[in-house]
Amino acid sequence: MNRRIEKNRLKPPATVPAPAAVVKRPRWNARAWREQHASSCRESLGRLAARPAASALTLTVLSLALTLPLLFWLLLDNVRALSGSVDDARAVSAFLKPDLDATAIEAEARRLRERPDVAGVEVKTPEQGLDEFRSRSGFADALAVLHYNPLPAVLVVALRASAGEAAPALVEELRRDPAVDLVQYDAQWRQRLNAIVATVARGAAVVAALLALAALLVIGNTVRLDIQGRRDEIGVMQLLGASDGFVRRPFLYTGFWYGVLAGVMALILIGLVEWALSAPLARLVASYDRQFDVHGVSSAVMLAVLAASAALGWLGAWLAASRHIASGQPQ
Amino acid sequence: MIRFELVSKRYPSGHEALSEITFEVGDGEMAFVTGHSGAGKSTLLKLIALLERPSRGQISVNGRSLQQVNRRGIPALRRGIGMVFQDHRLLLDRSVIDNVALPLVIAGAPRDETAKRARAALDKVGLLARENALPLSLSAGEQQRVGIARALVSKPPVLIADEPTGNLDPQLSAEIMGLFDQFQQVGTTVLVASHDLPLIKRMGKRVLVLDHGRLIDDFRPAAA
Numbered sequence: 001m002n003r004r005i006e007k008n009r010l011k012p013p014a015t016v017p018a019p020a021a022v023v024k025r026p027r028w029n030a031r032a033w034r035e036q037h038a039s040s041c042r043e044s045l046g047r048l049a050a051r052p053a054a055s056a057l058t059l060t061v062l063s064l065a066l067t068l069p070l071l072f073w074l075l076l077d078n079v080r081a082l083s084g085s086v087d088d089a090r091a092v093s094a095f096l097k098p099d100l101d102a103t104a105i106e107a108e109a110r111r112l113r114e115r116p117d118v119a120g121v122e123v124k125t126p127e128q129g130l131d132e133f134r135s136r137s138g139f140a141d142a143l144a145v146l147h148y149n150p151l152p153a154v155l156v157v158a159l160r161a162s163a164g165e166a167a168p169a170l171v172e173e174l175r176r177d178p179a180v181d182l183v184q185y186d187a188q189w190r191q192r193l194n195a196i197v198a199t200v201a202r203g204a205a206v207v208a209a210l211l212a213l214a215a216l217l218v219i220g221n222t223v224r225l226d227i228q229g230r231r232d233e234i235g236v237m238q239l240l241g242a243s244d245g246f247v248r249r250p251f252l253y254t255g256f257w258y259g260v261l262a263g264v265m266a267l268i269l270i271g272l273v274e275w276a277l278s279a280p281l282a283r284l285v286a287s288y289d290r291q292f293d294v295h296g297v298s299s300a301v302m303l304a305v306l307a308a309s310a311a312l313g314w315l316g317a318w319l320a321a322s323r324h325i326a327s328g329q330p331q
Numbered sequence: 332m333i334r335f336e337l338v339s340k341r342y343p344s345g346h347e348a349l350s351e352i353t354f355e356v357g358d359g360e361m362a363f364v365t366g367h368s369g370a371g372k373s374t375l376l377k378l379i380a381l382l383e384r385p386s387r388g389q390i391s392v393n394g395r396s397l398q399q400v401n402r403r404g405i406p407a408l409r410r411g412i413g414m415v416f417q418d419h420r421l422l423l424d425r426s427v428i429d430n431v432a433l434p435l436v437i438a439g440a441p442r443d444e445t446a447k448r449a450r451a452a453l454d455k456v457g458l459l460a461r462e463n464a465l466p467l468s469l470s471a472g473e474q475q476r477v478g479i480a481r482a483l484v485s486k487p488p489v490l491i492a493d494e495p496t497g498n499l500d501p502q503l504s505a506e507i508m509g510l511f512d513q514f515q516q517v518g519t520t521v522l523v524a525s526h527d528l529p530l531i532k533r534m535g536k537r538v539l540v541l542d543h544g545r546l547i548d549d550f551r552p553a554a555a
Contacts, residue, residue: 204492215436236420239380241410242437259341 036313037249044253047226047260058222062262065215066309069206069208074297076201080214094155094174095182105153108179112157117170129154152181187308212312219258219316223251227324234325246319254312259313263306272287298303332358332489332520340374340387340544348374351388356522356537357487361515363531364524366541371437376491379522383406393488402485402489403451411436413482413519415492419474422464427477428453428462434485439538452484453477458512472503479510483519490514492523496530504530 048055096105102125109121124132129151134140159168176185227234234247275295281294297305333356340349349371356362364372377383379392381400391399393411400408421430432449440448454457456476458469466474475495482490492511496504508523508530515521525531531538540548 029439029441032439035442036436036439070401101539233422237433237437238406239382239409239414239420240434240437241406241408243406246406247439 013296040250040253040314042131043255045257046211047250047254049256058218058258059262059265061218062215062258062309063265063269064209065218066266066305067213067273069204069268070270070297070305071273072200072204072207076197078202078294079197081295091186092157092159092171092174093184093186094152094157094169094177094180095184096155096179097181098152100153100179104157108177111241112155116170117160118158119158121158124154124156126151126153138193144277158264196274215262215312216319219255219313220257223255223320224319224324227251227321244322244325247325248318250319251321251325253314255312255313255317255320257313257319259310260306263309263312266309267302267305268299332356332360332393333379333522334389334391336389338378338385338390340378340385348423348544349376349378349385349541352541352544352546354539354546354549356520359515359518360519360537361511361521362537362539363525363534364522364539365526365528365531366539368526369543370458370541371450371544372526372541372546373456374525374538375491376493379489379491380409380414380418385517399545402423410434410485411487411489413485413487413490415475415478415495417492419466419478420479421474426457426463426465426468430466430477431480438485449480449484451484454485456480463495464540471498472506475499475503475507475547476510479507483514486519488518490519492521492525494524494525495523495526501530505533508534541542 096108100108105123105125110124112118112121126149130143130149133151134143157170157174159170171183171185174180237247254267285294333354338349339347341347352371352375361473364375366372374383378385378390381389385397392408395408397408401416404492406434419444422433425433428446428449431452432445435445435448450459450462456479458473458476458480459468462502466477469477470513475498479492479495482492490511495511499507504527511521512534535552537552538548538550539546541552
């Protein structure tokens with residue numbers, strides 16, 4: 001018998017516990033529940049920090065899977081804002097022959113207004129056209145050199161909303177009209193642009209869904225390995241009467257932290273991309289006289305990204321945990 | 332408190348570990364289960380804690396028929412049974428006090444109460460001074476006493492122990508058995524599987540003898 005054991009000799013029976021017959025089963029306790037969640041939350045983060053290399057690798061993969069769709073979305077959002085700033089293109093611009101005088105122009109406008117498929121006609125005189133051109137094109141200095149106004153009068157014909165035909169009859173008639181020099185009808189390229197944007201948006205959504213699935217699997221697999229590594233501990237807890245929920249909880253927090261941290265990393269990566277592009281973009285915008293603006297990720301979107309990635313992490317962990325913890329108990 | 336009625340257990344391999352076992356251990360009684368290795372001692376204890384389901388027969392523990400306990404009910408059943416293992420099954424990366432407190436944490440007790448009761452349980456097995464040590468720094472006997480403190484910290488009405496003294500020398504074994512005896516004296520029902528016959532004899536308690544899965548003797552000492 002060594003001395004340590006001697007020292008730790010058992011207490012006399014006087015100190016034994018109260019009779020087992022008066023055992024009270026602990027009831028559900030809100031404070032205990034909060035404490036346990038807080039400690040699971042802390043411990044899970046601590047476990048990630050305890051294996052920095054493995055955690056960093058997983059987080060990098062996850063954050064890239066989040067960054068890619070976010071970049072797509074940012075690009076699309078900017079393109080949409082840009083195309084939205086183009087005037088509604090259910091309008092036909094008819095550039096009149098330059099030799100027409102004001103009465104002839106008015107007569108032409110009146111004739112068009114009477115047509116049933118025309119909602120309204122706006123007359124832009126050459127003077128108005130010149131003012132607009134000066135203010136919007138950035139060629140004000142060059143125009144000042146001109147001694148005369150080279151612009152013709154323009155009739156902007158708003159069409160009544162009709163079926164989405166590619167080119168309404170009016171466009172053809174105007175093209176044949178002797179008073180009209182040139183007809184510009186924007187709807188066609190605009191429809192094409194919209195179709196392109198919609199296609200790219202759908203493609204981006206598909207890519208985002210695939211990457212989200214990949215993120216789910218990465219988190220699920222990481223948590224599965226974590227569960228396998230702690231199989232003995234889980235077994236002991238189950239022997240002591242831990243419910244599936246209790247055993248699952250720390251792993252759910254692990255998934256949650258993977259999600260949140262990957263979301264933060266993705267936002268940092270987006271920030272870096274924005275920073276890298278900011279100088280050339282600013283030059284591009286300046287060259288267009290700031291007729292459009294480029295925006296980054298708003299704080300609302302940042303919050304949404306964090307919430308979504310946290311939810312993704314939680315879900316991935318939940319799938320793995322419910323699949324791999326349930327085994328090992330008799331039915 | 333623990334009742335077996337014609338209980339048989341056949342493993343999927345075809346091995347019949349227990350055949351038509353019938354016995355009852357009353358409230359606050361202490362009994363040993365003994366027999367050669369492979370006689371079915373461990374299986375019998377596993378059935379009580381629902382680590383295994385019986386193939387045939389009825390078991391009831393704490394007045395509950397185990398047949399009516401479904402998968403979701405198993406954790407609650409186990410929280411009412413203290414379990415001690417030969418290899419003590421402590422979590423090696425947690426301190427002694429955290430190991431002892433684990434059943435209370437699992438049962439959802441608040442932290443201040445958990446710490447207080449875990450210390451009280453450690454004090455009872457004489458290891459309060461080692462509360463912050465890691466299990467591997469303790470001797471085998473001390474580790475087993477931590478395991479006993481953990482089994483009793485939530486004051487379960489039933490305690491089962493599978494070869495709790497299997498790795499210990501005779502003197503330590505006697506100490507451990509003395510602990511079980513103390514808990515029985517305050518009303519806990521105790522069932523201990525052991526093949527240490529001299530020790531069992533000295534304890535002077537009821538003994539259930541298994542042989543090839545059959546209950547061949549139920550010996551009650553005259554004094555009891």
